[in-house]
Amino acid sequence: MNAVGKQGALTRPLLILGVGNQFRSDDGIGPAAADALHERLPTVAVEVCDGQGVDLLVRWTLADTVILIDAMRSGAEPGTVRRFVVPPDTIPVECRLASTHGFGPAEAIALGAALDQLPRRLILYAVEGATYAEGMGLCTEVERGVKTVVEWVVQEAAVVQENATD
Amino acid sequence: MSSRSIHVDYLARVEGEGGIHVTFTGDQVTDVQLSIFEPPRFFEAFLRGRAFSEAPDITARICGICPVAYQMSSVHAMEQALGISVTGPLRALRRLLYCGEWIESHALHVFMLHAPDFVGYPDAIAMAKDHPEIVERALKAKKAGNAIVARLGGREIHPINVRVGGFYKVPTRRDLATLQEDLLRGRELALDAVRWTANLPIPQFEQDYEFVALHHDDEYAMNEGHVVSNWGLNILPTEYEDHFAEEHVPYSTALHSTHRGHGAYLVGPLARYALNHAQLSPLAKEAARDAGLGPVSRNPFQSIVVRSVEMLYAFDEALRIIADYVEPEQPHVAAEPRAGVGCACTEAPRGMLYHRYRLDEAGTIVDAKIVPPTSQNQKIIEDDLRRVAAQSANSSDEELTLRCEQTVRNYDPCISCSTHFLKLTVERT
Known part of the structure; x- marks a missing residue:
């Protein structure tokens, strides 16, 4: 079901964005999760964002709920999964997400808040990566973290879709 | 004698990781280093042994x-090696794709990366709280540029529809018509941006640069032309390596380029504008004149205005190409492998990008050379820093640091391309 959003355009109830670069090892967490979710959730918009953080703002303006999946470098064990709901959560400083031009998902969220251009509900799943060297493929612990995220997002998407049809 | 040093460990609002180190002895600047400490990425070695057809997609990941700039330089170089040329609507579509990238990149830099320096904010997020309209302009302009790249390239970032000889699939006239509304709005927004940037507090700082850019008699050069300079250089891209050299400096993982026998030179919007002003559209020329720009600007702090003029031009040119578009009969011309060498320069948003490839009979890449714009501008950035620091020797460390960072951002450096970048240190002894 679509609804009319802030700017008067039709919004999608749910958009899932996997953020990252699959050619930089564990930075490919977001794209890997998006690939898996694409198969598991054929009726949901699942996209990969492998470019500039600022483009997230452009993409999420027409979605009611956005689920972002990204790699983080917080010092936790590789594969550790954290979940934030913005608002009320804020992204902790130590939870560093990958970025270009110093502008990644954390900055996009801060800018979206400053401009009042956040989706109604923004959920971030961050998975601790181990290496960001050039190359493809995730390390074993990180793969396990991605599998966990995929399961949790499938559950979360079911709730969002159910609420949207109420 | 007292000494002073200023260090910026990680320069913000640039792409990649690097730093600035400025040393004073008394009032004299005795050393300036733009250090790039991101590890080199070995793309040139990575290309060896791959098929000629893979170069556009591999280099796009840089x-x-x-x-788009990497794809354009690689396809033109490959086509030269294979003895084919792309003309007519396919050539126009490549130019349209490049317009999309110029819009995306210039909108990001003008409004979000460079503007905070002029209006006194540490970043776009802080600026957005007081001036949301500035950031909203960036997002709207960028969206229109993204739409062009997505339509022609298959997706917004790292396009996948470009191939040697043309495209995998070409758009219909109707496909392109859907872009028009956003481009018309974007053109107005870019016109406002030229007026707005012209009124920013721009520091007085003029230098006698050697500007180097592609030049084409019939169009504002993007994909093709001679490599020219305001000091009399006029060569084909195939002669590039006879005239330009790269050298290693110990404090940087990116190579420094020089014009042999001349030294540092400047590539990017200021150079293009100075050398190709006559080829701008009437609207862009008029806007530049109204903004107080002459046909040449030698002030790098004015690059924010020139970049806005180029953004306006890119909107104008994109609309012209869409209006004139005739669907081609084939999406690409045949590209058969053969042994050869091909070179090309195209104009990336931040300056000229050179590619050279050597192929064997099977079309396999034997060697590759890539010279990105940020490598070419590194020496000029250091020269500017030296002069800016000397002018501002009596400023506080904080003021000097901000001015030095702004000086680097004048060039919209992309350290991902030169390798990745930035931090400022000022040392006073």
């Missing part, structure tokens, strides 16, 4: 900000 940068998330200017993948």
Whole structure:
């Protein structure tokens, strides 16, 4: 079901964005999760964002709920999964997400808040990566973290879709 | 004698990781280093042994900000090696794709990366709280540029529809018509941006640069032309390596380029504008004149205005190409492998990008050379820093640091391309 959003355009109830670069090892967490979710959730918009953080703002303006999946470098064990709901959560400083031009998902969220251009509900799943060297493929612990995220997002998407049809 | 040093460990609002180190002895600047400490990425070695047809997609991964530039330089170089040329609507579509990237990149830099320096904010997020309209302009302009790249390239970033000889699939006239509304709005917004940037507090700082850019008699050069300079250089891209050299400096993982026998030179919007002003559209020329720009600007702090003029031009040119578009009969011309060498320069948003490839009979890449714009501008950036620091020797460390960072951002450096970048240190002894 679509609804009319802030700017008067039709919004999608749910958009899932996997953020990252699959050619930089564990930075490919977001794209890997998006690939898996694409198969598991054929009726949901699942996209990969492998470019500039600022483009997230452009993409999420027409979605009611956005689920972002990204790699983080917080010092936790590789594969550790954290979940934030913005608002009320804020992204902790130590939870560093990958970025270009110093502008990644954390900055996009801060800018979206400053401009009042956040989706109604923004959920971030961050998975601790181990290496960001050039190359493809995730390390074993990180793969396990991605599998966990995929399961949790499938559950979360079911709730969002159910609420949207109420 | 007292000494002073200023260090910026990680320069913000640039792509990649690097730093600035400025040393004073008394009032004299005795050392300036633009250090790039990101590890080199060995793309040139990575290309060896791959098929000629893979170069556009592999090189596009070098940068998330200017993948189209890498694709364009690689396809033109390959086509020269294979003895084919792309003309008519396919050539026009490539130019349209490049317009999309110029819009995306210039909108990001003008409004979000460079503007905070002029209006006194540490970043776009802080600026957005007081001036949301500035950031909203960036997002709207960028969206229109993204739409062009997505339509022609198959997706917004790292396009996948470009191939040697043309495209995998070409758009219909109707496909392109859907872009028009956003481009018309974007053109107005870019016109406002030229007026707005012209009124920013621009520091007085003029230098006698050697400007180097592509030049084409019939169009504002993007994909093709001679490599020319305001000091009399006029060569084909195939002669590039006879005239330009790269050298290693110990404090940087990126190579420095020089014009042999001349030294540092400047590539990017200021150079293009100075050498190709006559080829701008009437609207862009008029806007530049109204903004107080002459046909040449030698002030790098004015690059924010020139970049806005180029953004306006890119909107104008994109609309012209869409209006004139005739669907081609084939999406690409045949590209058969053969042994050969091909070179090309195209104009990335931040300056000229050179590619050279050597192929064997099977079309396999034997060797490759890539000279990105940020490598070419590194020496000029250091020269500017030296002069800016000397002018500002009596400023506080904080003021000097901000001015030095702004000086680097004048060039919209992409350290991902030169390798990745930035931090400022000032040392006073």
